Amino acid sequence: MSEMAESRIVLHFPKKLLDQPVISTAIQRYHLSFNILRANITQDQEGLMVLGLEGEPQSIEAAVEWMREQGVRVRPLDKDVTRDDARCTHCGACVVVCPTGALALDLDSREVIFDAEQCVACGICVPVCPPRAMSIHF
């Protein structure tokens, strides 16, 4: 058996796909397991889901390709929440609200470390950041 991989992706479902079982079909078809990190319907009635996929790397790739063919927009998660390092003052106000520890204080350097790998793009840090260094792009 080949090595398993994990991939975190952001899915945008156009209105017409909201009632389709796209994800369950994809994971059955490509033998993947999944973890829903976040899901909601946006103001323009689009579906938005942040998903962790586990399986063989080529299966994940094929599943993503198949979902794209169905009309889902798929992007890697790490592009969605970003920090403007010129604005961040490393005060630490974000640390306590981050639910996953993606924003954490390094106890030696006292810098706030942003680990995009752990970020689930919940967006809570965006309005909490006093100098507004965090932004979210979906």
Place this chain on the structure above:
Amino acid sequence: MAKTYEEINAKIRSGDVVVVTAEEMVGIVADLGPAEAAQKIDVVTTGTFGPMCSSGAVINVGHTTPRMKITQAWINDVRVECGLAAVDMYIGATAVAEGDPLNREHPGLFSYGGAHVIHDLVAGHDVRLRAAAYGTDCYPRKELDSWLNIRDLNEAYMLNPRNSYQNYNVAVNQFSDRDIYTYMGVVKKDLGSANYCSAGQLSPLLNDPYQRTIGIGTRIFIGGAQGFVYWQGTQHDPTGERTDGGVPKGGAATLGTIGDLKQMDPRYVVGVSFLGYGVSLALGIGTAIPILDEEMAAFTGVSDADIVAPVTDYSRNYGLNEGAPLRRVSYAELKSGSIELEGRTVPTTPLSSYVRAREIAGELKSWVQSGKFLLTEPVQAFPGPSDSPGFKMFNNRPVEEEGCE
């Protein structure tokens, strides 16, 4: 043997001065003891970078043609104070832009305010001034709408009634069933966070607990420029309880500060927005403390383990002036990432940037080493523990009938 300000300044001028930051001084005093440290070290620099609400800037925009006695004005839609002469104004840091929904949709964002205007001026950005007047014989103009840039202003200086609080509360949320939104940031429900705001061992007034070397006229680092202390800050109260080392166990001394906005660096003058609370100015302040004798060496050797702060409930007790602190915790505990409260481990979060505090103390150290920054003996000392009137709460005398004294 004691040193004088003159002797230390002579060493600064000749380049022989020995300067360390307050963080470096901790280990030096621990290793050598205060007597030897006082002989080796001449100056200790401090730094802090955090939200300081009681800040603002005086500007003089120059006279318009025709002349105008400005009575109302807005910069980037933020109302500025005009109750002064014709073209003098005061930009209060916490004023929020007009039209902001404030907390009508809670928690409000408070995205732009006076502190952001001050930052934009320091950064050299154009800002928009709108002004109105009633018109007089000598000042006929009634309206103005113009771009404004700091280079065109006659004067632009920060004039801050209260900065650099000596120690501060640690905020927790003990009673609310939801997270609360405060000037100490988001404080999580069920004692879910402990929010603190001090540079601790690097903080200016914690390194000179009785203000022996800081008073009226003291030269300081403010916003990246050299400025001065012009008075004790508002709410200055040195009368509270102290540790054996003399460090106040809660908020105590404060500084009134002044500095030229035109010399400042936008890195150290940052507009900040506290969700659900409002706008504030994150400002960098630093001091250079002369090590006159063994006592000053001991004071500046203070470490995070020696400084304690009161853990205060902000969901009820702070707002209603009730209750007592849950306990006092040291900055060493706070900086470890969690503290013990009511038998629970509570994560801590700072509001004051230690990274930038370090940077300021380091910058000031290099100014002193290169002879750019000379020390000043206070023109007059602040009121101390024995002669300060202390801090008064508001004396509320509800107005019912004609009954004023």
